[in-house]
Amino acid sequence: MTASVNRSARRRTSIAALVILVVLLAFTVRLFDIQVVRADEHIEDSMEVANYVESATLPGVRGSIVDDEGQVLASSSVRYDVAIDPALADDVKRYDDAGDPYVETWGRLAERIGEVVGMSGEDVEKVASDAVASNPDARWAQLKKGLTTEQYRALLDLDAPMLSFEQQKSRTYPNGAVAGNLVGFMSSDDEPLAGYEMLENACLAETDGKIEYQRSGDAGVRIPGTTTETPAEDGGTLQLTIDTDLSWYLLQMLKEEVETQQAKAGSIMVADVETGEIKAAVDYPTLDPNDYQATDSEYLGAPSLTRSFEPGSTFKAITAATVLDQGAATPLTQITASGHEQFPNGAVVGDSFSHPSYNYTLAGALIDSSNVALSKIGELVSDDTRYEYLKKFGVGEKTPIDFSGEPSGVVHDPDTWDNQTHYATTFGQAFTVTMQQVVSAYQTLANGGVREPVHIVDGCTSADGKTTKAELPDAERVISEEAAQQTVEILENVANEGAVSDMIQVPGYRLAIKTGTAQKTDGNGNYKAGLYFTSLIGIAPADDPQYVVMVSLDEPRRVTSSAATAPAFQKAMTQVLKTYRVTPSEEPYEPLPKFTD
Amino acid sequence: MSTIADTELIPFDEPAPRPSREDRGLRAVPAPQRRRRPRLAYALTAIAGAALIAAAQLGLSILTAQSSYELAAVQSEQRQLTLDKQQLTDEVAGLSSPQYLAANASALGMVIDSSPSYLRLSDAKITGSGEPASDQSTVNVGSGSAAANALIADTPLVTDEDATVQESSTEEAAVPETVRNAPPLEGGLPSPETH
Numbered sequence: 001m002t003a004s005v006n007r008s009a010r011r012r013t014s015i016a017a018l019v020i021l022v023v024l025l026a027f028t029v030r031l032f033d034i035q036v037v038r039a040d041e042h043i044e045d046s047m048e049v050a051n052y053v054e055s056a057t058l059p060g061v062r063g064s065i066v067d068d069e070g071q072v073l074a075s076s077s078v079r080y081d082v083a084i085d086p087a088l089a090d091d092v093k094r095y096d097d098a099g100d101p102y103v104e105t106w107g108r109l110a111e112r113i114g115e116v117v118g119m120s121g122e123d124v125e126k127v128a129s130d131a132v133a134s135n136p137d138a139r140w141a142q143l144k145k146g147l148t149t150e151q152y153r154a155l156l157d158l159d160a161p162m163l164s165f166e167q168q169k170s171r172t173y174p175n176g177a178v179a180g181n182l183v184g185f186m187s188s189d190d191e192p193l194a195g196y197e198m199l200e201n202a203c204l205a206e207t208d209g210k211i212e213y214q215r216s217g218d219a220g221v222r223i224p225g226t227t228t229e230t231p232a233e234d235g236g237t238l239q240l241t242i243d244t245d246l247s248w249y250l251l252q253m254l255k256e257e258v259e260t261q262q263a264k265a266g267s268i269m270v271a272d273v274e275t276g277e278i279k280a281a282v283d284y285p286t287l288d289p290n291d292y293q294a295t296d297s298e299y300l301g302a303p304s305l306t307r308s309f310e311p312g313s314t315f316k317a318i319t320a321a322t323v324l325d326q327g328a329a330t331p332l333t334q335i336t337a338s339g340h341e342q343f344p345n346g347a348v349v350g351d352s353f354s355h356p357s358y359n360y361t362l363a364g365a366l367i368d369s370s371n372v373a374l375s376k377i378g379e380l381v382s383d384d385t386r387y388e389y390l391k392k393f394g395v396g397e398k399t400p401i402d403f404s405g406e407p408s409g410v411v412h413d414p415d416t417w418d419n420q421t422h423y424a425t426t427f428g429q430a431f432t433v434t435m436q437q438v439v440s441a442y443q444t445l446a447n448g449g450v451r452e453p454v455h456i457v458d459g460c461t462s463a464d465g466k467t468t469k470a471e472l473p474d475a476e477r478v479i480s481e482e483a484a485q486q487t488v489e490i491l492e493n494v495a496n497e498g499a500v501s502d503m504i505q506v507p508g509y510r511l512a513i514k515t516g517t518a519q520k521t522d523g524n525g526n527y528k529a530g531l532y533f534t535s536l537i538g539i540a541p542a543d544d545p546q547y548v549v550m551v552s553l554d555e556p557r558r559v560t561s562s563a564a565t566a567p568a569f570q571k572a573m574t575q576v577l578k579t580y581r582v583t584p585s586e587e588p589y590e591p592l593p594k595f596t597d
Numbered sequence: 598m599s600t601i602a603d604t605e606l607i608p609f610d611e612p613a614p615r616p617s618r619e620d621r622g623l624r625a626v627p628a629p630q631r632r633r634r635p636r637l638a639y640a641l642t643a644i645a646g647a648a649l650i651a652a653a654q655l656g657l658s659i660l661t662a663q664s665s666y667e668l669a670a671v672q673s674e675q676r677q678l679t680l681d682k683q684q685l686t687d688e689v690a691g692l693s694s695p696q697y698l699a700a701n702a703s704a705l706g707m708v709i710d711s712s713p714s715y716l717r718l719s720d721a722k723i724t725g726s727g728e729p730a731s732d733q734s735t736v737n738v739g740s741g742s743a744a745a746n747a748l749i750a751d752t753p754l755v756t757d758e759d760a761t762v763q764e765s766s767t768e769e770a771a772v773p774e775t776v777r778n779a780p781p782l783e784g785g786l787p788s789p790e791t792h
Contacts, residue, residue: 077690078683149683172687175694176746222669224661248695248744249709252736255743284743291747507712507726571735574711584715584724 054215059169060206063235065183065196067244068279068458072174073183074197074289079170080152081145082117086138088162089128109160116154117144128162146170146188171197173289178248181302182240182281182403182456185289194300195289196238196457199404203460206235234463241277241458246270246579250282250572254551257568258284261556267304268572271439271548273539276452276472278401278436279547279576281305304552305403308410308432309533313369313562314516315428317487318441319378320366322389325449325483328380331363331490334596337373345419349375352517352561363490364594367497369515371427378426383414386425392478393441393451400453400472401436409433428516435535438516439550442537445491446512446545449484451476488512492542493592503566506540506574508584513538513569515562520555531555536565540573541585549573691748696762699738704757708734 034042046053065074092104110128111121124143131141146168147155155163169190173183184195192198209232214223250268258266270280281304287295323329339354351370358364358373365373378386391397396411411431412421424430436454444451453472461467479487491512495501504513516535519527535552539545549572556564576582691697699709712726742762754760 071693077686148687149680150687153680153684172690172748173746174690174748175744176691176696176748177744178695178746180744222665224665245695248699249736252696252699252738252743256736256740286744288745288747291745294745294747507728508714508724509712571711574735578713586724 053212055210055212058209058211058229058232059167060208060232061234062169062171062206063204063237063460063463065200065204065238065240067179067240067242068277069244070239071244073179073240073242073244074171074173077170077172078149079145079168080147080149081166081168082143082147082152082155083164083166084124084128084131084141084143085162085164086128086131086141089125090162092161109158112158113143113155113160113163116151116158117147119144140164171289175244175248176290177286177288178244178251179240179242180289181283181286181304182242183289185287185292194292194404195302196240200238200457200460203238203462204235207233209233236460236462238460239458240456241272241275241279242281242456243270243279243579246575247280247282249575249579250280251284251286253571253575254282254284254568257571258553260567261553261558261564263553263556263564265299265303265554266568267307267435267552268568269304269435269439269550270572270576271443271454273443273446273545273548274452276400276440276443276454276475277458278439278454278456281436281456301405302403304435305401306405306407306434308407308434309520310431310518311428311433311438312516312518312533312535313428314438314514314535314537315433315441316366316369316374316426317445317491317514318389318393319374319386319426320362320490321393321445321479321483321487322386323362323377323380324486325389325479326381326385329362329377331486331592332361332596333377335360335362335365335373335376337365337370337376339372341372341375343375343419343423345422347419347423349423359596361593361596363493363592366490366514367494367594369494369498371423374426375423378423383417383422383425387411387414389479390425390431393444394437395431395433395441399434399436399440400455403456406436407432407434409437428518435550435552438535438537439548442539442548442550444478445484445487446539446548447484448481449477449479451478488539488542488545489592491539492589493594495538495542496589496591497594500536500563500566503563504536504538504570504573506570506577509540509573509577509582510542510585510587510589511538511540511573512542512545515565517562528555530560531557532560532562534560534562534565536562536569538569538573540577541582542589543585543587546582547573547576547580549576691746691752694744694746694749696738696742696744696746697749697752697754700742700760700762701754701756703734703738704754704760708732709736711735 062076064072064076066072089110090106092106092109093101094104095101107121107125110124113119114121114124117124127141127143131138143163152165155165168188171186173180173185180195182195184193184197184199186192186197192201192204197204209230211227211229213228214226250270254266254268257263266284268280268282269278271278281302283299283302283304285296285299287300292300324331336357336359337351338357340348340350342348349371351368351372353368355368358368358370360368360370360373362377365377390411396409398406398408409432411425417425417430421430440451440454443454452475455470455472457470459467459469489512491514492510495504495511495513498513498515500513500515504511514537516537518533518535520531520533522528533552533554534556535550537548537550539548549569551565551569551572553565553568558564708731710730712728713730714723714725714727716723746762749762751761754762
C-alpha cells in the first residue's frame with residue numbers, strides 16, 4: 001500500500017519536472033533566438049518603431065581655397081531655406097508681457113516675415129494660398145532659399161509656428177571676381193560647377209557624419225549612454241600659387257585697358273621663372289563667383305587657360321632659339337630680306353611694313369619682326385627639326401596646369417605641311433597654342449633653357465594637417481643654356497629697338513619682349529579683316545630673368561595691332577616687379593647690331 | 598491440499614530478543630533551547646548597505662540626469678555661438694578683399710604710383726626710376742571696380758560712407774582744387790618746446 005503510493009508520487013514528480021524542464025527549455029531556446037539569433041533584427045525594429053530615437057547629420061565642412069599667402073579665396077558658410085506650412089498659416093494666439101492673451105493676425109505676421117526675407121506681406125500670403133490652391137492638403141511651400149544667418153535668426157525671433165527651416169551648405173568668395181575665373185563656383189545644391197572647385201573637388205570635398213541618440217520626452221535631453229556617433233570628416237585646404245593682390249591690380253588695370261582699346265576681352269598671365277608657378281591668370285570680362293548667375297555664360301570660365309590661338313610673332317623667338325640651339329646660326333648671322341618675297345616653292349610671304357632688301361642680323365630680323373627674314377632663318381634647319389623643337393617647347397601638349405577645358409593646341413606633322421605652311425610655321429602661324437604654352441615656352445628661355453612645369457595648384461592640406469604637393473613632371477632641359485641666353489639677349493634688343501619699345505619701358509629695369517598679332521578666323525575659313533588677337537610677352541629683368549608676363553587683347557579696335565597691348569604690358573610688368581621687390585638692373589644693356597652693314 | 602499438508606513446516610527462527618529499553622537509546626527530547634535573539638547589528642548593516650546602494654544609485658542617476666540637462670544647455674549655447682559666429686563671418690566677408698581696400702584708399706586720395714625707386718643702404722645709391730612719385734594713379738579705382746563682389750556691393754566704404762566699391766560719391770570733389778603745400782621745414786622736424 002505505501003509502496004504504490006510512493007511510486008505514483010515519484011512518477012507525478014518526474015512528469016512535473018519534465019514538463020517544467022520542457023517549458024524552461026522552450027523559454028531558453030526562445031530567449032536565445034531573441035537575444036542572439038535575431039538580435040540585430042530586433043534592434044533595427046526598435047529603432048524604427050520607437051520614435052524617441054533621434055538621429056542627426058553632422059555636417060562636414062568643405063575645405064577652403066587659399067592663395068600663395070594663405071589668403072582665403074573660397075570658404076564654406078551656411079545658408080537657410082525657409083518654408084511655410086499652409087495648414088498653420090493662420091492667426092496666432094499670443095500672450096503679452098502681462099500674461100493677457102491677444103491675437104496676431106496672419107496678415108500682420110506675413111508682413112513681418114516679408115520684411116525679413118525681402119518680400120511683401122501679400123507675396124508671403126500668396127505662397128501659402130497658392131500651395132493650398134494647388135493641393136488642399138499641402139503642408140509645405142518653399143518661401144525663400146539662401147537666407148543669411150541674420151535673417152534666419154530674425155525669423156526665429158518672430159516665433160511663427162508656420163515656418164520651418166532647412167540648413168544649407170554654401171560657399172563664400174571673399175574676394176569676389178579676383179581670381180574668380182580660376183576658383184570657379186558651386187551650384188546652390190552644393191555641386192561644384194567650374195574652376196578649381198570642380199577640378200580639385202577630391203581635395204576639398206567633405207564627408208558628413210551621423211549621430212543617433214535617444215531623447216527624453218521633456219526638453220529633448222539626450223539620454224546618457226544611448227549615443228552612437230560617426231564623426232564628420234572636413235575637406236582639405238587647396239593652396240594655389242596665385243597672388244591675390246597682384247591679380248586684383250591686373251584685373252582692374254586690364255578692365256581699363258580693354259575699355260580704352262575697345263577690345264572684346266583681355267587676359268594677363270604672370271609666371272615665376274624659377275619655379276614655373278603661375279602668380280596670376282586674369283581675364284576680363286570675368287565673373288563674381290558669389291553671384292555667377294549675374295554673369296553672361298560666355299565669361300564664366302577662364303579664357304586665359306582655355307583659349308587656343310595662332311601665336312603669331314611671339315613664336316619667332318622659338319624659331320630663333322631652334323636655329324641657335326642647333327648651331328645653324330648666331331645672333332649676328334646675316335639674313336637678306338625684302339618686305340615682300342616669293343619663294344622658289346611658290347609661297348608668298350610679306351612683312352607688316354614694306355621695306356627694300358635689308359641685310360638683317362638674326363637679332364635685327366626679330367627687332368623688325370620680319371616674316372620674310374624669319375622664313376629664311378627657319379630654312380637653316382629642316383622641317384622635322386623645327387617640328388621637334390615646337391613639340392619640345394610644349395606645343396600640341398597640355399601643360400601641367402591641365403585646367404578643365406584646356407586645349408592641347410594643334411601642330412600638324414611636317415609631312416603634311418604645304419609650301420605656305422613650311423614658311424608660316426617659322427613666324428607662329430599654322431599651329432595653335434594656349435596662353436600658358438606661350439608663357440611656358442618663354443619661361444624655358446628665361447630659365448636658361450630648362451622648362452619648369454607651369455602650375456597653379458601648389459598642394460592640398462587635409463583636415464588632419466597632412467600636406468600633399470601637386471604632382472608635377474620633372475624640370476626638363478629643352479635647349480642649351482647658351483642658346484637660351486642668346487635668345488633672351490635678342491629679345492632684349494627687341495624691347496629696346498622694336499616698334500613698341502617706347503611704350504613698354506619700366507624705368508630702372510632691363511626687359512626682353514616680343515609682340516604677337518594673330519589673325520582670327522571669321523568662321524568661314526577666312527581670316528577676319530583688320531581684327532586681331534594681339535599679345536605681348538616679356539621677361540624681366542633681362543639680365544637676371546625672374547618673371548614672365550604675357551598680356552593679350554582680343555580684337556582691340558582703337559589700335560588694332562599688338563601695340564594695343566603695350567600700355568597694359570608696361571603697367572603689368574611694373575606692378576609685378578614692384579610686388580616682388582625685384583632689384584633694378586645694374587648692368588647696362590648692350591645692343592646687338594640690327595644690320596650687318 | 599496434500600502438498601500443502603506435506604510441506605514441511607519450516608520452523609521460525611527463534612525471534613531475537615528485543616533490545617532492552619535502555620539499549621534502544623530512547624530518551625526524552627530535551628526541551629527546546631530558547632531561540633537566540635538575532636543580532637540587530639547584522640540586520641542594520643544589511644539594511645543600511647542596501648539603502649546606501651539605493652541612495653548611491655539614485656544619486657548617480659540624478660547626477661547623470663542633471664549633467665544631461667547641463668549638457669543640453671551648453672549645447673544650446675554652443676548653437677547660439679555658432680550662429681553668432683556665422684553672422685559675424687557673413688558681416689566681415691569681403692571686407693578684406695583687395696577691391697574694398699583699394700576703393701577705401703582711393704577715397705582717401707591715395708594713388709598707385711608707377712615705378713618705385715630703391716635706396717640701397719650699403720652705398721646710399723638710388724636705383725630704379727629715380728623719379729619722385731607722381732600724383733597719377735596707374736589705375737583709376739574711382740571710375741568703377743573691375744572686380745565685382747556681391748558680398749560688398751552695398752557696403753559703404755570706411756573712408757567715405759556715401760560711396761561703395763562700385764560707386765564713388767563725389768568723384769572730383771574728393772580732392773580740393775587747391776591743395777595747400779606743406780610749409781617748408783627749416784632745421785628738421787619741429788618739436789614741441791618743453792621746459
